[in-house]
Amino acid sequence: xxxVAANVESAPTVDHPVLAVRGATKRFGSVVALDDVxxxxxxxxxLGLLGDNGAGKSTLTKCISGVHQLDAxxxxxxxxPTQIRSPADARFAGxxxxxxxxxxxxxxxPGQNFFAGRELAWPRWLPRGMRxxxxxxxxxxxxxxxxxxKVTLPRxxxxxxxxxxxxxxxxxxARSTVFARKVVILxxxxxxxxxxxxxxxxxxxATLRDQGNAVILITHNMxxxxxxxxxxxxxxxxxxxxxxxxTKDNKxxxxxxxxxx
Amino acid sequence: MPETRGxxxxxxxxxxxxxxxxxxxxxLALGLALLSAGPVVILVLLIVVLSFLSPYLLTGxxxxxxxxxxxxxxxxAMGQHLVILTRGIDLSVGSNVALASVVxxxxxxxxxxxxxxxxxxxxxxAAVGTINGLFYVFxxxxxPFIITLATLSIAKGLALQLADGRAIPGMPDAIxxxxxxxxxxxPGSVFVVAGxxxxxxxxxxxxxxxxxxxxxxxxxxxxxxxGIPVSWVLVSVYVISGLCAGIGAVILAGRTDAGxxxxxxxxxxxxxxxxxxxxxxxxxxxxxxxxxxxGAIMIGVIRNALNLLNVNVFFQLIVIGVVIxxxxxxxxxxxxxxxxxxxxxxxxxx
Numbered sequence: 087x088x089x090v091a092a093n094v095e096s097a098p099t100v101d102h103p104v105l106a107v108r109g110a111t112k113r114f115g116s117v118v119a120l121d122d123v124x125x126x127x128x129x130x131x132x133l134g135l136l137g138d139n140g141a142g143k144s145t146l147t148k149c150i151s152g153v154h155q156l157d158a159x160x161x162x163x164x165x166x167p168t169q170i171r172s173p174a175d176a177r178f179a180g181x182x183x184x185x186x187x188x189x190x191x192x193x194x195x196p197g198q199n200f201f202a203g204r205e206l207a208w209p210r211w212l213p214r215g216m217r218x219x220x221x222x223x224x225x226x227x228x229x230x231x232x233x234x235x236k237v238t239l240p241r242x243x244x245x246x247x248x249x250x251x252x253x254x255x256x257x258x259x260a261r262s263t264v265f266a267r268k269v270v271i272l273x274x275x276x277x278x279x280x281x282x283x284x285x286x287x288x289x290x291x292a293t294l295r296d297q298g299n300a301v302i303l304i305t306h307n308m309x310x311x312x313x314x315x316x317x318x319x320x321x322x323x324x325x326x327x328x329x330x331x332x333t334k335d336n337k338x339x340x341x342x343x344x345x346x347x
Numbered sequence: 348m349p350e351t352r353g354x355x356x357x358x359x360x361x362x363x364x365x366x367x368x369x370x371x372x373x374x375l376a377l378g379l380a381l382l383s384a385g386p387v388v389i390l391v392l393l394i395v396v397l398s399f400l401s402p403y404l405l406t407g408x409x410x411x412x413x414x415x416x417x418x419x420x421x422x423x424a425m426g427q428h429l430v431i432l433t434r435g436i437d438l439s440v441g442s443n444v445a446l447a448s449v450v451x452x453x454x455x456x457x458x459x460x461x462x463x464x465x466x467x468x469x470x471x472x473a474a475v476g477t478i479n480g481l482f483y484v485f486x487x488x489x490x491p492f493i494i495t496l497a498t499l500s501i502a503k504g505l506a507l508q509l510a511d512g513r514a515i516p517g518m519p520d521a522i523x524x525x526x527x528x529x530x531x532x533x534p535g536s537v538f539v540v541a542g543x544x545x546x547x548x549x550x551x552x553x554x555x556x557x558x559x560x561x562x563x564x565x566x567x568x569x570x571x572x573x574g575i576p577v578s579w580v581l582v583s584v585y586v587i588s589g590l591c592a593g594i595g596a597v598i599l600a601g602r603t604d605a606g607x608x609x610x611x612x613x614x615x616x617x618x619x620x621x622x623x624x625x626x627x628x629x630x631x632x633x634x635x636x637x638x639x640x641x642g643a644i645m646i647g648v649i650r651n652a653l654n655l656l657n658v659n660v661f662f663q664l665i666v667i668g669v670v671i672x673x674x675x676x677x678x679x680x681x682x683x684x685x686x687x688x689x690x691x692x693x694x695x696x697x
Contacts (some may be wrong), residue, residue: 117387153572170576173571173572173573175576177573177574180575183572185572189568189572189573190566190569191561191562191565191566191569191570191632192565192566192632193561193564193565193632193633194561194562194565197666198558199559200576202558202562202573203556203562203570203573203574203575203650204571204573204574205555207554207555214555215554215559215576215579215580216554216555216556217554218553218554218555218556219554219555219557219558221554242562247685248688250687264425275672286609288690
């Protein structure tokens with residue numbers, strides 16, 4: 087863990103860590119899913135989170151995004167200790183998550199998906215649910231957003247159920263950018279995609295970084311890690327077993343850290 | 348909406364060109380369009396065919412009759428529709444109508460003015476709905492079937508107990524007026540239905556709450572993760588379903604000038620049938636108020652026509668049942684076609 091500092095110096099956009107997790111521990115019954123794990127990620131940086139199945143990657147990200155609560159350890163946002171009790175808390179704090187199952191609403195349009203749970207509405211003095219939707223504003227922002235991310239969709243007024251896997255993935259990633267102010271977590275964003283669709287999603291991930299977000303990327307794909315990640319953290323059986331700057335040359339080292347050989 | 352809507356923005360290298368795909372699956376698109384227009388088409392066909400069989404069907408008096416007879420189903424089905432949108436079901440609406448009508452009749456005989464009697468009926472309906480919602484959500488029940496089945500029984504028992512098993516005749520004149528002809532040969536109840544429909548339509552279409560109902564019905568777990576207050580959205584639809592049952596009780600009391608524990612018998616089935624026949628999805632998240640209304644009118648037309656044709660009542664039940672099967676199967680077919688369409692689109696991209 088002392089290697090962190092050295093690597094950070096070499097990162098291109100050095101800043102204070104936007105998100106830091108210190109001593110994260112999580113147990114499910116007698117199973118220790120996370121054991122004293124510490125990570126940090128900075129503005130404009132992509133952190134690759136690697137590990138075999140059951141290594142604790144998803145548990146760690148779920149603790150950050152409020153789905154689980156840590157048993158021990160703390161989460162710091164911009165240096166301040168932050169309690170994240172629910173997914174809503176996390177979103178409010180500026181942490182966006184693209185879940186592996188995408189968490190898209192098949193029965194809603196892309197724009198409705200983007201704004202689900204934080205619809206633009208007025209008047210502000212009414213309780214949130216009683217406000218009136220500002221549909222035109224949301225439509226306009228949806229188009230701007232998609233254009234900025236260079237995502238093309240056949241129809242903006244069709245429900246997401248009618249769209250292909252890559253389009254759906256792009257919508258889920260794009261949604262995370264709408265309100266992401268600090269951290270974006272992507273859980274296996276290319277797992278179910280073909281080559282071309284993967285490429286498109288990876289471009290999106292790079293865009294997220296370029297917009298100044300701190301990005302945590304969970305993936306099994308070593309190519310993607312060496313291509314995109316500024317740093318890589320390897321978990322094995324709930325512990326952090328290594329951290330390095332991934333290059334083409336140390337790919338083998340990464341793999342052996344993952345499998346523990 | 349501005350002109351860009353539906354055309355998609357073509358920026359960058361994403362290579363998903365819209366027009367190609369639309370042409371690729373014209374058959375499927377046509378099938379889906381037919382299915383979504385299905386209930387209206389069927390209703391029109393039904394009216395055309397039946398009007399040949401019975402010349403009385405399309406007379407003004409009979410049409411007004413159909414609307415009057417379907418007023419209660421329509422209003423209660425609109426509430427049921429909101430519940431079904433969230434993947435739920437409200438079995439208690441029929442008993443709720445009975446209980447509300449009895450409580451209303453009792454309050455009238457205790458000397459309450461018309462406005463209070465109406466408030467009591469609607470409030471009673473909403474109260475039962477609130478109980479349904481609170482127990483379902485905060486009692487952590489696996490499915491609303493169970494709690495609404497329980498309140499079906501409780502409300503029915505309570506209504507029978509309070510009314511001593513008999514109808515209680517007598518309602519304030521203002522309520523009776525709903526059963527009489529008001530304007531354009533239409534009974535007052537039709538305007539109540541239209542009013543409720545207008546209010547619910549605006550709420551579901553333009554309010555954040557309405558959007559949340561669709562989100563919760565589409566994917567409850569995702570709704571939670573997106574920070575939508577799922578519990579309260581669920582409670583709210585049961586409250587509104589109960590409220591609609593209360594309004595249904597007012598209409599029924601007006602038509603019969605009485606409150607009765609036997610009101611609303613099998614109304615839960617009629618309203619569920621109306622929602623499904625009208626084209627809303629039983630799987631949740633899809634459908635709109637129009638579906639509930641079209642379904643209710645379809646049931647009314649079928650019953651009315653079979654009556655005019657002197658077909659016996661038992662056969663009506665069979666016909667309605669068959670129509671339900673057709674409606675549910677076309678929902679399944681729609682899901683299948685959408686899946687096919689998605690596969691074809693994905694295939695074209697890679």
